[in-house]
Amino acid sequence: MLDGTGTRPSGMAFDQLIGEQIWRSKYQYKTAGREVDETLSDTWIRVARSLAQPEKVENRQEVSHSFYQAMQGFKLLPAGRILAGSGTHRNVTLCNTFVMRTIPDSVKGIMDTVKDAALTMQMGGGIGFDFSTLRPKGNLVRGLDCPAAGPLAAMDICDAVCKMLVTGMGRGAMMATMRCDHPDIEAFIDAKSDPSRLRNFNLSVLITDRFMAAVAANATWDLVWNGQTVRRVGARDIWEAIMQRAYWTAEPGVLFIDRINAGNPLSYLEELSATNSCAEQPLPPNGTCPLASINLARLVASPFRGDAHLDLRELRHLAGTAVRLLDNVIDLSRFALSAQRREAQEKRRIGVGVTGVADALIMLGVRYGTPEAAALVESWVRTIQNAAYLASAKLSAARGPFHLYDASLHRQHASIRALDPQVRKAIADHGLRNGVLTTIAPTGTTSMLGGNVSSGIEPVFATSFKRKISRPDGTKSEELVEDYAAWLYHRLNGSSAELPSSFVTASDLRPDEHVRMQAAAQRWIDSGISKTVNCPENIPFAAFEDVYQQAYDSGCKGCTTYRPNAITGSVLSV
Template identity: 65%
Template sequence: MYDANQEQTSTPFFSQPIAERIWNAKYRYNTAGEVLDNSVQDTWERVARGLASIEAPSDQPATRAAFVNAMQNFKVLPGGRILSGCGTNRNVTLSNTFVMRTIPDSVDGIMDTLKDAALTMQMGGGIGFDFSTIRPTGTHVRGLDCLAAGPLAAMDIFDVTCKMIVKGMGRGAMMATMRCDHPDIEAFIVAKSDRSRLRNFNLSVMVTDAFMDAVAEDTTWNLVWDGTVMRRLRARDLWNNIMKQTYAAAEPGVLFIDRINAQNPLRYLETISATNSCAEQPLPPYGTCPLASVNLAQLVLSPFTPDARLDVAQLRNLVRVAVRMLDNTLDVSRYALDAQWEQAQNQRRIGVGVTGVADAIAMLGARYGSSKSVFLLGSWMQTIQNAAYQASALLAKERGVFPSYNADAHLAGPSIQNLDPDVRELVRKHGLRNGTLTTIAPTGTTSMFAGNVSSGIEPIFSTSFSRVVTNPGGSKSSERVMDYAAWQFSQMHGADTPLPDNFVTAADLSPQDHVAMQAAAQKWVDSGISKTVNCPENIAFDEFKTIYHEAYDAGCKGCTTYRPNNVTGSVLSV
């Protein structure tokens, strides 16, 4: 399953000061004024010891060694919650992603959900909600003989609570979704036009296939509540409202919700209507999923030479180890709610992903967004998907399938059908330990910790830039940072040597380059992908609108864009 006896290299030094700063601020274990992690090696060993604690005593030394070796040199980057919390005495969750219960349309139900959310945020979880279940503004509330305040009023309460509970977490700790046929959808779309409102929420509209057809055919669209058509409007007018708002302010995002449900490996158990705060993990009510990323930038052999290649054998091995690490995480983690624990145990969702993709592409001499890079990313994700399913099938043989597993229904899903025949046969024979296996999360902070490798499947933002960092006590400062691949090239060839022409950054790419990369990865990912399509500030609105249609036609599960504007800021500046 994995090679626990691979030679362990010495702990690497931090290639850039910001990496050590992030380790000190985020991941180093300090308690009661005492420093317990004296080095990054101590951090890795603490995490490995915690994750291996559920193994049989005789297996723990080899498992710990395998986990440490996978993390060394930043090859596997567990999610930030795991790095900071595993093996400590802190009452925190090790899972990055949560979706809360279906919100009941009642004061009691809303407030009970708010309490559950506060407890989850307090333990470090990022959370999502579907507000489509709350009756629209102005409808009659029979029991109280008054008019309903509507879902946005509830969102305001949740926003204030998040600010109170998680001071310093910043914007985006929560995700709010709403269906495109909810009567309050137009107000939802423009809710963040007020720059003081809903700062702790990301917003996404759940767009159905029927709505996309109505936009294409220029027909009317019904806004419905409780089976009653409340209003009708032109589908294209509603679509243009979404597009105008995201063109101006980068929100709301769009989730192609029917595709999310159709391609969900667990579609036979649930209907999904929300994601975690960054949209890479569609989840059912009370759903949760721990995350880890394989750092492809550390797997390139002979970088910047004609012989450059990715070590695919090591990639497969690291994915197998990561699957076991995350499966163990489900049992080691704490949960705010019993329902979250039960859902985690019954479905055993995990999310193995990647980071450093753009750096790896540059180190191999390819251009991000080119046909070669699209092919490379697709082939790497196919390798990861097959290795993850193989590892989960072998874990099922060892530990048993996840309790909610239905062999016939699961084997009929697209994730299984796309696997290599030998892996598909292994799954048929042993079943699966985990309900979902792959996702691509944003890895901003952990990527900086790993020497500022490119985040997730995003392009290199800039070869050198300033990043605003939050210091202990809350003050802000700016730190100069160099992209990992550019830094490595300068180490090999000298700081004055110009970078190769294939080094491209976000500013050099077309929106179509971004969509092509997202679509190439999505074919081999169970869950979602956190990806931003960067657009030039001067892009015409009509051209901008086509990006979303292109993402839909290319098979993406959602689309998020960013165009420089006066409403949103950025933590990065060239």
């Protein structure tokens, strides 16, 4: 059948028990108490067959086989929504990422938006809102002759709705953004200092280039509403408040919104002011995007040897396969709102990314965070970017460009002009099927499914840790879970072999080393990158306070930090 031999593939093919546990709890298709997917191969077959349905009938078997081959061995990992929902009866979306409509500054507008958000979360989507459009607290509501409750009150409503919604797809997640010149920005920055408030939200401040210039000049900063200055503050006071709060509560993050809009290939069609819940996808109102990640840890030939190298030919092939797979997802996915479907169809945004980056570097003997590591990652991501755009141009030749494609405007964007000459020629000849193509998302459970590879572009958190594992027979045991590179090294060299110096973890890295890796990849990524600068609890503020400035100076589109603290505790522990 799909394995090319006429026989059904067999076996679970998990390297560690954690992978099987994740598969059984998240991605194995079960309905009415019956296991439809009896093995992991059944899951790959289900997903591959489903995602080949938009193809011409005569091509479906070949395309389905190519999708299966890419997923087999965990080389290409479609996002969890795709793995769990494709080819099932479930009324779920296949897209992880959404941004809600521009919120109207009225009770009806706010409540209509909350309803839309609830419907989107119910179908499994993570969502983002920009609350900058809501009038500041205390501002007069003329029709009612009373003061406005302000944006944070609307955020509380959204948080309560998200808390209420519990689905089989997991807990909801949301992002809230606010412009740095909104009169309620100080309250927004401080909002999560209360450990009981807004726990379902991530927060990010929309930082403009003008604001960064004002910080550099130690200038005053106008907080404005409806074009009128409400009050003036010191720009550095706002910046200091952001850094202090990030140090003590791990939020807010920052989004360099002018850079995000300038780097958007679709800037001639839209203005971005919000992201999905994890910030890898800046999206327009009602925007959405399906995701898939190429697992670089599975592409290293001769790992840990002097001739170790990444298989670039396979990398290009997988990037092209991912583009076709995700383009098909757009046509197959359910959407909670017609506006989301229309936005997806008109621009055909997709997000091809990577995971297992840190493990791949370890196998090559390169320390994460070094200039050599950054150069390697930049070269890999550049390879993906060119391969993805070439595949999208070829799809456009067969299926037509995305509906709102403007050849002259799109081809003039700096990101397109930076592509390889043969890719630019293909775009000139055929156009593009997809308006935006690349992103780096957090891979979470799919990285554990794939052998506990390092997540996304993050460093290895720990080479090993203990975790309670539920076995198929219902019993539980505490098992050693190893990072994939460590597991492979011990498999090749013996369980007692000492790990080489290329094994570094998040706690070994300085903030600037984290930022260096993010900046290197961002040069060849259309959208954003979900990346957390993990810091030890005992890092002094003096060593922490420049991290967002470093991210801005190095060309990142945003930055998020995490330091264990009294408000959020420690998310992970060894």
